[in-house]
Amino acid sequence: MKLHVINTGYCKLDGGAMFGVVPKSIWNRANPADENNLCSWAMRCLLIEDGNKLILIDNGIGDKQDAKFFSYYYLHGEDNLINSLYVAGFSPHEVTDMFLTHLHFDHCGGGVKYEDDIPTLTFPHAKYWSNPDHWKWATEPNPREKASFLKDNILPMKESGQLKFINPLEASPFEQFEIGYASGHTDKMMMPMIHYKDKVICFVSDLIPSVGHLPLPYLMAYDTRPLIAMEEKEKFLNEAAENHYILFFEHDPQHECCTVKHTEKGVRVDRTFPLSEIL
Numbered sequence: 001m002k003l004h005v006i007n008t009g010y011c012k013l014d015g016g017a018m019f020g021v022v023p024k025s026i027w028n029r030a031n032p033a034d035e036n037n038l039c040s041w042a043m044r045c046l047l048i049e050d051g052n053k054l055i056l057i058d059n060g061i062g063d064k065q066d067a068k069f070f071s072y073y074y075l076h077g078e079d080n081l082i083n084s085l086y087v088a089g090f091s092p093h094e095v096t097d098m099f100l101t102h103l104h105f106d107h108c109g110g111g112v113k114y115e116d117d118i119p120t121l122t123f124p125h126a127k128y129w130s131n132p133d134h135w136k137w138a139t140e141p142n143p144r145e146k147a148s149f150l151k152d153n154i155l156p157m158k159e160s161g162q163l164k165f166i167n168p169l170e171a172s173p174f175e176q177f178e179i180g181y182a183s184g185h186t187d188k189m190m191m192p193m194i195h196y197k198d199k200v201i202c203f204v205s206d207l208i209p210s211v212g213h214l215p216l217p218y219l220m221a222y223d224t225r226p227l228i229a230m231e232e233k234e235k236f237l238n239e240a241a242e243n244h245y246i247l248f249f250e251h252d253p254q255h256e257c258c259t260v261k262h263t264e265k266g267v268r269v270d271r272t273f274p275l276s277e278i279l
C-alpha cells in the first residue's frame with residue numbers, strides 16, 4: 001500500500017468560528033489572524049494506492065461556485081486537486097473510490113465539476129461513498145448547517161448512479177481501513193483508520209481540524225453538537241495516546257501529522273511530522 005498526500009489548497013475561515021469559546025488572545029498566538037480576523041486552513045486530502053484500488057479521502061472545496069461564494073473563503077496556495085493527483089502519478093479517471101468523510105463543501109466540493117454547464121463527476125469511474133444517516137442529514141439540512149451543504153456538490157453524486165452507502169452498523173467495506181464514526185461535528189462523520197505497515201493512521205477530518213484543536217474545549221463553533229464532539233474527541237484521544245495512533249490533519253496549515261501523549265493537562269501533542277517521514 002502506498003499513501004500520497006493530496007493538497008488541494010488553502011482557504012481562510014474566521015478564527016473565532018474555528019475556536020468557538022476560546023478567546024482570541026489565546027488562539028491568535030498559534031494561529032495569527034489577518035485584518036479580517038481570518039486564519040489560513042489547509043484542505044489536505046489523502047490518496048491510498050493499493051493493488052487495483054485507488055481510494056481518495058475527501059477532495060477539497062473544488063472550483064465550481066461563483067465569485068461571490070469564493071470571495072468569503074480567500075483560496076490561496078499553489079496546489080489544487082487535479083494537479084496534486086497528477087504529481088502523485090494519477091489522473092481523475094483512475095480513482096476507483098471517492099470516500100467522503102462528510103458533505104460539508106470544503107470536503108466534497110472537488111468531486112463535482114461543471115462541463116458545459118452540466119454537473120459532472122470529477123472521477124467518472126469512482127464509487128462515491130457516504131452513509132444513509134449523513135446523506136439524509138445533508139440533503140434535508142437544519143437551518144444552521146444548511147450553508148455548508150451545497151446541492152450542486154451533493155445531488156449529482158446520486159443522479160450519476162455512482163453514490164454508494166456504507167452501513168455504519170457493519171464492518172468497513174474497505175480492507176485498507178476501518179471507519180470511526182463521530183456525530184458531534186455533523187451527523188455520522190466517517191474517519192478512516194488506515195492500517196499502514198505496523199501503524200494506524202487516523203484521518204481525523206473535522207473531529208480535530210488541527211494540532212491547535214487537541215485540548216478538549218477547543219471546539220469549532222461549526223460543531224452541531226459540541227458536548228458530544230468533546231466526548232468523542234476525549235475518547236478518541238485517549239485511544240490515540242494508548243495505541244500510538246498517527247493523526248493526519250485535513251485542515252492544519254502547517255502540520256500534516258502528529259502523535260499524542262498523556263500529560264497532566266490531558267492528552268497533548270507529542271510530535272508533529274510530515275507523512276513522508278513514515279512512508
Ligand SMILES: [Zn+2]
Pocket residue numbers: 102104185186206
Ligand atoms: Zn465539516
